[in-house]
Amino acid sequence: MRVLIIGFGNMGQTYASSFISSGFVSPSDILVLNRRDVEKKKRFSIDKSNFYTEFVQPVFDVDIIVLAVKPQDFLSLAHSIKPFMTEEHIVLSVMAGISIQAIQDNLNMNKVVRSMPNIPTQIGQGMTVFCASTNIDRKDLFIVQNLINTTGKSLYVDKEELINAATAVSGSGPAYVYYFMNAMVESAIELGFSKSEAEFLVGQTFSGAVQLQNRSNESHQDWIDKVSSKGGTTEAAIEVFNNLKVKKAIDFGVKSANYRAKELGK
Structure with a gap:
């Protein structure tokens, strides 16, 4: 399994660190896309060649894409990465306020998991509430939940509106x-x-x-x-x-x- 993390701020770094420390994803199978060169990459055991600053095809030869950018940056990002997206990609979004439908429409793909983590994910003690589009089967959802659980604990909900409630309760x-x-x-x-x-x-x-x-x-x-x-x-x-x-x-x-x-x- 190969994972691409788009955005390498606090949340992107948290996920990278958790994936590696848990052993769930090999460091060589984690790719990072950040528009600015990231000096912080020196602190991670990810292969330096797996850090990208440009949108190129090899970046998207992955199974799961983690969207860890600011919500206000999503539309411009979607415009840039849409040509590289396929029906097989699974998107895990940690962006607050961006709906599953908006992600599907702007990326022209179907498999989306929307999540709301909180700040203790930084020490592996986070609480993440997540939901998924109907196009994701149980096997894929189980894999995504295991990824999320590397940062703490998680709760799956059927109703997407509960993500806003989770923002108010566990997020804030x-x-x-x-x-x-x-x-x-x-x-x-x-x-x-x-x-x-x-x-x-x-x-x-x-x-x-x-x-x-x-x-x-x-x-x-x-x-x-x-x-x-x-x-x-x-x-x-x-x-x-x-x-x-x-x-x-x-x-x-x-x-x-x-x-x-x-x-x-x-």
């Missing part, structure tokens, strides 16, 4: 976590901890809480109840969160992100 989600962590760090500093102490406290608290949740069958509410005691400190904090309608604000924020994702896809 890490920023919500960092927002809450940052607020806790600032509070800890005001309580007397140094910045490094506060970051250590909050970081380990989040890490430990997530690992504990993942290793149990308890729900999030179950764990809230376990940590809270009647008239205790946790209950005092949760009561304030409820009075300030923090949960409602989070719900509104996620739904606003979903609405914006839909707007960007028009």
Whole structure:
């Protein structure tokens, strides 16, 4: 299996690194197409002759093409690569907002997988939601999912509109976590901890809480109840969160992100 990665920014590099480190794709079978010469290629074990800056036929002698360019660059890219596309190519898109139909129409091909990864893919702990065109059989879809899983975990959905929902939940989600962590760090500093102490406290608290949740069958509410005691400190904090309608604000924020994702896809 040969894979072409078009675009070698953060996501393109993440996929290249994950494919190689997992052993799922041989370094010699990974090609990279980036319009500007990429100095970063020195850090990868990909054959240097497999890095291209021009649209030429040998670049497209592959099975799977990963589109890792910015969404706003897609139309101009499609115009350039359309003559090289065949019915046998499978396209894996990591472009936000670009629909399967738009990719099919602009590239004049049918086999398309649209995905929404998030930033922890950079360390192999990502969450990617993906869907596929009806022209892809189970065997090809299984291969693509294995590629995606080199960057973390994945969830297949039948309805493409759920990709926008995934953008709002798991795609943007890490920023919500960092927002809450940052607020806790600032509070800890005001309580007397140094910045490094506060970051250590909050970081380990989040890490430990997530690992504990993942290793149990308890729900999030179950764990809230376990940590809270009647008239205790946790209950005092949760009561304030409820009075300030923090949960409602989070719900509104996620739904606003979903609405914006839909707007960007028009």
